[in-house]
Amino acid sequence: MKYDVIIIGGGxxxxxxxxxxxxxxxxxAVVEKDKLGGVCxxxxxxxxxxxxxxxxxxxxxxxxxxxxxxxxxxxxxxVDWNLLLKRKDRVVDRLVKGIYTLFxxxxxxxxxxxxxxxxxxxxxxxxxxxxxxxxxxxxxxxENFPEIEGLKEALESGRVINSKGALQLRxxxxxxxxxxxxxxxxxxxxLFNTLGSNVTLIxxxxxILSSVEEEMALTLQKQLIKEGINIVTDTKLKSITENGILIxxxxxxxxxxxxxxxxxxGLKPQLKGIEGLNLELDSKGFIKTNxxxxxxxxxxxxxxxxxxxxxxxxxxxxxxxxxxxxxxxxDSIMNYNIVPTGIYTFPELASVGLTEExxxxxxxxxxxxxxxxxxxxxxxxxxxxxxFVKIISDNEYxxxxxxxxxxxxxxxxxxxxxxxxxxxxxxxDIAKAIHPHPTLSEAVMEAAFGSIDRPIxx
Numbered sequence: 001m002k003y004d005v006i007i008i009g010g011g012x013x014x015x016x017x018x019x020x021x022x023x024x025x026x027x028x029a030v031v032e033k034d035k036l037g038g039v040c041x042x043x044x045x046x047x048x049x050x051x052x053x054x055x056x057x058x059x060x061x062x063x064x065x066x067x068x069x070x071x072x073x074x075x076x077x078x079v080d081w082n083l084l085l086k087r088k089d090r091v092v093d094r095l096v097k098g099i100y101t102l103f104x105x106x107x108x109x110x111x112x113x114x115x116x117x118x119x120x121x122x123x124x125x126x127x128x129x130x131x132x133x134x135x136x137x138x139x140x141x142x143e144n145f146p147e148i149e150g151l152k153e154a155l156e157s158g159r160v161i162n163s164k165g166a167l168q169l170r171x172x173x174x175x176x177x178x179x180x181x182x183x184x185x186x187x188x189x190x191l192f193n194t195l196g197s198n199v200t201l202i203x204x205x206x207x208i209l210s211s212v213e214e215e216m217a218l219t220l221q222k223q224l225i226k227e228g229i230n231i232v233t234d235t236k237l238k239s240i241t242e243n244g245i246l247i248x249x250x251x252x253x254x255x256x257x258x259x260x261x262x263x264x265x266g267l268k269p270q271l272k273g274i275e276g277l278n279l280e281l282d283s284k285g286f287i288k289t290n291x292x293x294x295x296x297x298x299x300x301x302x303x304x305x306x307x308x309x310x311x312x313x314x315x316x317x318x319x320x321x322x323x324x325x326x327x328x329x330x331d332s333i334m335n336y337n338i339v340p341t342g343i344y345t346f347p348e349l350a351s352v353g354l355t356e357e358x359x360x361x362x363x364x365x366x367x368x369x370x371x372x373x374x375x376x377x378x379x380x381x382x383x384x385x386x387x388f389v390k391i392i393s394d395n396e397y398x399x400x401x402x403x404x405x406x407x408x409x410x411x412x413x414x415x416x417x418x419x420x421x422x423x424x425x426x427x428x429d430i431a432k433a434i435h436p437h438p439t440l441s442e443a444v445m446e447a448a449f450g451s452i453d454r455p456i457x458x
Contacts, residue, residue, distance in 0.1 A: 001027075001109075001130070001131075002027075002131045002132060002133070003026075003027045003028060003029045003109075003130065003131070003132035003133070004021065004026035004027045004028065004132065004133050004134065004327065004328070005017075005018075005021050005026055005027075005028055005029075005132055005133065005134045005135070005136060005324070005327050006028075006029045006030075006031065006123050006130060006131075006132035006134070006135050006136070007021075007028065007029070007030045007031070007135075007136040007138060008030075008031045008115045008117070008123065008135070008136070008137050008138060008139055008273070008274070009030075009031070009032065009038065009137065009138030009139045009140060009304070010030050010031075010032035010035075010036040010037070010038060010099075010110070010138075011037065011038020011039060011040060011041075011138060011140055011304060011313075011316065012037070012038055012040045012041065012304070012313040012314075012316045012317045012320075013038075013138040013140075013303040013304035013313075013316030013317060013319055013320040014030060014032070014038070014136065014138035014303070014304070014320065015030065015036055015037065015038075015099055015102075015103075015320075016316075016317040016320040016321060017136050017138065017303060017319075017320030017321065017323055017324045018030045018103070018106075018108050018320075018324075019102055019103075019106055019108070020320065020321045020324035020325065021324040021327060021328055022106035022107060022108050023106065024324065024325070024328035024330070025328065026324070026327065026328050028106075028108045028109070029108070029109045029110075029111060029130055029132065030103070030108060030109070030110050030111070031111045031113065031114075031115035031123060031125050031130075032110065032111075032112060033112070033113060033114045033115075035096055036096060036099040036100060036103070036110075037092075037095065037096050037099055038140060038313075039140060039164075040313040040316075041092060041095055041096060041099075042092060042096065043163070043164045043167060044163065044313075045313055046091060046092055046095060047088050047091075047092055047167050048163075048167075048187055048188070048191070048344070049344055050087065050088045050091045050092075051084060051088060051167075051191055052187065052190065052191055052344050054079060054084050054087070055079075055190070055191050055194040055195055056194070056346060058077070058079050058194060058195065059194050059346065061077055062074055062077065063383065066383060067383065079172070079195050079196075081169075081170075081171055081172050081195075085167075088167070111125045111126070111128075111130065112126075113125045113126040114273060115273055116273045116276075117135070117137075117273060117274045117276055117277055118276065119276065119277070120135055120277060120297055120298075120299055120300050121133070121135070121299075123135070133299065133327075134299045134300070134301070134327045135299065135300045135301070136300075136301045136302075136303060136320070136323050136324075136327075137274055137287070137295075137300065137301065137302045137303070137306065138302075138303050138304045138306075138316070138320065139269075139270040139271070139272075139273070139274065139304075139306055140269075140270050140304055140305045140306060141267035141268060141269050141270055141304075141305035141306055141311065142267065142268060142269075142270050143162050143263075143265075143267065143268075144265060144266040144267050144268040145263070145265070146237075146265060148237055148238075148239065148240060149238070149239035149240065150239050150240035150241050151240050151263075153240075154240045154261065159240075159242075159260065159261055160240060160260075160261045160262075160263055161260055161261070161262055161263070162262070162263060162264070163184050163188065163262070163264060165262075166188055166260075166262055169260065172192065172195050172196060172197055173192065173197050173258065173259040173260045174197060174198065174259055175197070175198050175200075175257065175258040175259045175260075176192050176197045176198070176199050176200070176258050176259065176260055176261075176262060177199075177200045177202065177244070177245055177256050177257070177258035177260075177261045177262070178199065178200065178201045178202065178261075178262045178263075178264065179202050179237065179245065179261060179262065179263045179264065179265065180201075180202075180203065180204075180263060180264035180265045180266075181201060181202075181203030181204070181205065181207075181208035181209060181210070181231075181233070182208075182209065182210075182211075182264060182266070183209070183341075183343050184264040185201060185203075185208075185262070185264045186201070186208055186209060186220070186224070186343065186345055187343065187344055187345060188262055188264070189201050189224065189229050190224070190344075190345045190346055193224075193227060193228060193229050194227075194346070198228075198230075199228075199229045199230065200229075200230040200231075200232065200256050200258065201224075201229055201230070201231045201232070202232050202235055202237070202245065202247060202256065203231065203232065203233045203234075203235065204234075204235060204236070204237070205233065205234065206233050206234045207221060207233055208220070208221050208224075208231060208233070209221075209343070209349075212341075212343070212349060212351065213349075213351055213355045213356075213390070213404040214355070214357070215388075215390070215404075216349050216351070216390075216404055216406045217349075219386070219387070219388075219406060220343075220345060220347075220349060220406070223346075223347075223386060224345070227346075232247070232249060232254075232256075234249070234250070235247045235248065235249045236248040236249075238253070240261070243255060243257060244256050244257035244258065245257075245258075245261060267305060267311055268284075268285060269285055269286050269287065269305065269306035269307075269308065270305075270306060271285075271287075271306065277295075277297055277300060278297075279295045279296055279297060279300070279302070280295070280296035282308055284308060286306060286307055286308025287302040287306055287307050287308070288307070289301070289302050289303075289307045289309075291333040291334050292322065292323070292326045292332065292333055292334075293307070293319050293322050293323040293326070293334060294323075294326070301323040301326070301327070303316055303319035303320050303323050304316035304319065304320075307319075309336060310336070310339055312339070312341065314340070315339055318334065319334055322334045337353070338352060338353065338418060338421045338422055339352065340352040340414050340415075340417075340418050342410070342411035342414065343411075344411065346408075347384060347386055347387045347406055347407050347408045347410065348406070348407065348408065348409065348410040348411050349404075349405070349406050349410055350404075350405045350410035350411045350413065350414035351402070351403070351404045351405070351414070352402070352403050352414055352417050352418050352421060353392070353400070353401050353402035353403060353417075353421055354392060354401050354402040355392070355402060355404070356368050356390075356392055356402075358402075359392050359394075359401055359402060364394050364401065365394065365395045365396065366392055366393060366394060366395060366401070367392075367393050367395055367427075367451050368390065368391075368392055369390070369391050369393070369427075369447045369448070369449075369450030369451040369455075370388050370389070370390045370391075370447060370450070371388060371389050371443045371444075371446040371447040371450055371455050371458065372385075372387075372388045372458075373385045373386065373387045373388060373389075373406075373407055373440070373443060375446075375455075375457050375458055376438075376440060376442060376443045376446075376457075377437070377438040377442075378438040378439050378440050378442070379407070379408075379440055379443075381438065382408065384407070384408035386406070387405070387406035387407045387408075387410070388405075388406055388407075388443070389403070389404075389405050389406075389407070389413075389443040389444050389446070389447040390402075390403070390404040390405075390447065391403050391417075391427060391430075391444075391447045391448060391450075391451055392404075393426070393427045393451045397426060398426035398427045398428055398451070398452070399424060399425070399426050400417065400420050400421055400425055400426065400427060400430065401421070403417035403420075403421075403444075405417075405443075405444075407440050407443070408440070409440060413440060413441055413444065416430075416441060416444055417444070427448040427451035427452055428448075428452060430444060430445060430448035431445060431448035431449045431451075431452055433445065446458070
């Protein structure tokens with residue numbers, strides 16, 4: 001049987017591409033070595049957010065007196081880690097089953113096994129060769145472990161774990177050392193600190209979240225320290241021994257000991273099985289693609305983490321749709337200028353577009369307006385007043401070119417900014433749009449007013 005498209009990898013990029021291509025009338029095959037949904041659904045995005053929901057609920061219960069709730073014995077309130085993991089598994093299982101149902105509904109053929117690309121039209125899986133007119137590679141990325149003395153042995157012994165290993169722990173560690181200061185690191189630091197672990201986070205650069213809007217990252221760093229997380233920045237990792245993690249910090253050697261060591265130091269593309277295509281790679285080893293997601297080989301597309309654009313599930317899904325549309329005859333391109341990011345800490349961080357620094361480097365004449373949540377009624381009522389909304393606008397027309405939100409539900413709030421930027425809206429459009437009261441979204445309106453003149457409630 002010959003397919004219109006063969007997709008290698010059934011993660012958030014691959015399975016979405018498959019569904020879209022099938023909806024457009026294509027005959028589609030997907031090769032997946034594990035479970036549909038990929039890392040994000042099975043071991044990443046969904047599992048961690050499920051755990052973080054429990055952590056936040058637990059934190060709120062311990063804050064009961066602040067909200068007028070009495071009679072709760074804090075010493076008896078605890079989190080049952082095993083029950084929490086079972087709930088996580090139920091959530092994941094339900095969503096994974098949903099994808100398999102969608103495959104059947106859209107008549108997508110699933111080949112379970114490791115695929116090896118023979119050429120751009122042929123893929124071998126389990127000894128069978130399947131053929132297709134087009135190929136989408138969606139094999140994702142894997143942990144990028146640096147050359148560190150003792151790391152290999154520590155990984156083999158189980159003392160050092162990655163994010164997947166953190167979801168398989170038998171109990172909440174009393175002492176947890178996290179190596180890395182990116183999104184995964186700070187989310188796990190938030191989770192385990194809230195659940196009672198003594199958490200130390202070791203970061204190479206001078207602040208956590210080095211790629212995130214600076215004021216948000218620094219504000220979160222202060223908040224995490226306030227909540228008891230020991231954050232050590234500007235370090236160099238020297239070795240990992242049975243006694244702990246040895247680092248160089250401000251020209252002084254320091255040793256940090258924990259029950260477990262969680263390492264999160266970036267990703268590298270998963271290229272096994274596609275070597276025969278000889279695809280053009282960038283300087284970091286990721287597959288080069290154009291805005292149509294096509295590689296250097298005509299008819300071969302690469303989506304998701306392995307093309308090095310954004311290691312985000314929603315970007316992979318968007319890329320999958322673009323690739324599928326192009327294959328099925330619809331001219332489609334990917335717009336990487338309006339890609340939202342979200343970090344599920346307490347409070348959450350979310351961004352879209354340019355930061356103040358990036359905007360100035362690009363030559364924009366800008367206005368930066370910030371509205372603090374401490375002046376928002378809903379935030380005060382909910383006891384979640386740490387944070388702000390920041391809007392960057394271009395002064396020529398008032399067009400919104402960047403929005404950064406730090407709030408308890410920032411990852412939901414950012415969608416207003418995404419739609420506004422997609423429609424090339426101005427700060428005048430947002431300010432004139434009536435926002436419901438009381439809501440945190442009013443802070444977006446207030447920041448827009450600040451871009452024009454002054455916020456109403458400041």
